[in-house]
Amino acid sequence: MEYPSKLLTEIVDEIAKLPGIGKRTALRLALHLLxxxxxxxxxxxxxxxxxxxxxxxxxxCHNISDKAVCDVCSDRSRNHQLICVVEDVRDVMAIETTxxxxxxxxxxxxxxxxxxxxxPSDLTIAKLLKRLTDYAVDEVVLALSATVDGxxxxxxxxxxxxTLNLPITISTIARGIGIGEELEYAxxxxxxxxxLNRVPFEKSIKQNR
Amino acid sequence: MEYPSKLLTEIVDEIAKLPGIGKRTALRLALHLLxxxxxxxxxxxxxxxxxxxxxxxxxxCHNISDKAVCDVCSDRSRNHQLICVVEDVRDVMAIETTxxxxxxxxxxxxxxxxxxxxxPSDLTIAKLLKRLTDYAVDEVVLALSATVDGxxxxxxxxxxxxTLNLPITISTIARGIGIGEELEYAxxxxxxxxxLNRVPFEKSIKQNR
Numbered sequence: 421m422e423y424p425s426k427l428l429t430e431i432v433d434e435i436a437k438l439p440g441i442g443k444r445t446a447l448r449l450a451l452h453l454l455x456x457x458x459x460x461x462x463x464x465x466x467x468x469x470x471x472x473x474x475x476x477x478x479x480x481c482h483n484i485s486d487k488a489v490c491d492v493c494s495d496r497s498r499n500h501q502l503i504c505v506v507e508d509v510r511d512v513m514a515i516e517t518t519x520x521x522x523x524x525x526x527x528x529x530x531x532x533x534x535x536x537x538x539x540p541s542d543l544t545i546a547k548l549l550k551r552l553t554d555y556a557v558d559e560v561v562l563a564l565s566a567t568v569d570g571x572x573x574x575x576x577x578x579x580x581x582x583t584l585n586l587p588i589t590i591s592t593i594a595r596g597i598g599i600g601e602e603l604e605y606a607x608x609x610x611x612x613x614x615x616l617n618r619v620p621f622e623k624s625i626k627q628n629r
Numbered sequence: 630m631e632y633p634s635k636l637l638t639e640i641v642d643e644i645a646k647l648p649g650i651g652k653r654t655a656l657r658l659a660l661h662l663l664x665x666x667x668x669x670x671x672x673x674x675x676x677x678x679x680x681x682x683x684x685x686x687x688x689x690c691h692n693i694s695d696k697a698v699c700d701v702c703s704d705r706s707r708n709h710q711l712i713c714v715v716e717d718v719r720d721v722m723a724i725e726t727t728x729x730x731x732x733x734x735x736x737x738x739x740x741x742x743x744x745x746x747x748x749p750s751d752l753t754i755a756k757l758l759k760r761l762t763d764y765a766v767d768e769v770v771l772a773l774s775a776t777v778d779g780x781x782x783x784x785x786x787x788x789x790x791x792t793l794n795l796p797i798t799i800s801t802i803a804r805g806i807g808i809g810e811e812l813e814y815a816x817x818x819x820x821x822x823x824x825l826n827r828v829p830f831e832k833s834i835k836q837n838r
Contacts, residue, residue, distance in 0.1 A: 431676040
């Protein structure tokens with residue numbers, strides 16, 4: 421498609437670089453902005469430029485944060501001996517919403533993905549290992565997605581943490597049939613894992629609050 | 630959901646103001662930008678700010694254009710006595726892609742929509758009427774969407790142009806069964822219209838190039 425204006429071509433090309441947004445949607449969004457007050461475009465434009473340049477990360481867990489040390493890491497009532505390793509800020513938000521996890525986090529900033537050219541050095545793995553060496557940590561919970569990249573990262577982290585030779589328990593979040601999910605629709609691998617990792621009935625009752 | 634950073638809250642809120650984009654998608658897009666070079670955020674930010682502020686319209690047809698008079702309106706080989714009235718630049722692009730329409734356009738910039746608070750004065754209708762009065766025009770083709778707003782605008786334009794008392798033919802684009810579409814799946818209204826507005830067989834054969 422040829423656009424009748426250079427400015428229009430530019431904005432469509434830039435918006436269409438975002439994942440999941442094609443040229444047609446980009447054009448629709450651009451024309452939408454045209455009908456809105458100029459402030460909306462200005463605010464959007466400034467928010468994008470500012471976010472990328474001024475975003476800060478917590479010195480300890482590397483979650484996005486406005487402070488040098490985030491609210492979770494500076495909360496003394498939390499268990500700093502229990503570290504949950506996650507991919508990004510969305511996972512922290514999801515777990516925090518449950519209100520049940522009282523440990524702290526370590527945000528990797530991605531997953532090891534040879535196909536996308538993401539190696540261990542692109543993530544905050546070295547900082548995690550240093551954190552485990554410098555502070556007394558009891559347990560590391562690997563809470564990564566159950567994907568190929570997630571599994572690769574899990575194995576890499578497991579080996580790296582093991583070589584530290586520290587008295588740290590390494591665990592992963594449980595895989596199984598989701599609450600409210602029907603057995604017959606679960607995939608085979610999940611079903612097998614849920615049987616192999618079965619839990620005592622009394623324990624499961626107690627968790628049904 | 631609570632975001633751990635003000636900058637993150639800002640960018641998510643602004644992106645989520647775009648139509649069809651929720652907070653979850655907005656967060657995904659923001660985190661995507663974080664993994665890209667800073668230039669991409671800068672280019673996107675600048676394209677948005679520039680587009681809204683510097684966008685120009687053709688003086689004659691009001692299509693988006695970098696020039697005072699757009700390429701279509703300044704093309705002497707086209708039929709300037711035949712004006713096709715469309716909603717926005719996307720329709721011009723769609724019709725131009727066919728390469729079959731040799732007339733010129735008039736871009737309304739929207740449709741009359743009482744529900745969305747868009748009245749005739751928000752569109753370029755007055756300018757269309759002035760254009761019809763000032764220049765000798767033979768025919769106006771109303772090429773608007775077959776929606777409630779499109780029909781409302783069609784009727785309004787028809788009445789306004791009629792009151793000018795000029796020798797102008799007013800037509801609308803044909804509604805009917807699309808090429809390649811199966812009869813049994815067409816909706817009733819379209820089917821009835823396609824029968825009522827039937828065309829001589831010889832004419833239809835000639836159009837099948």
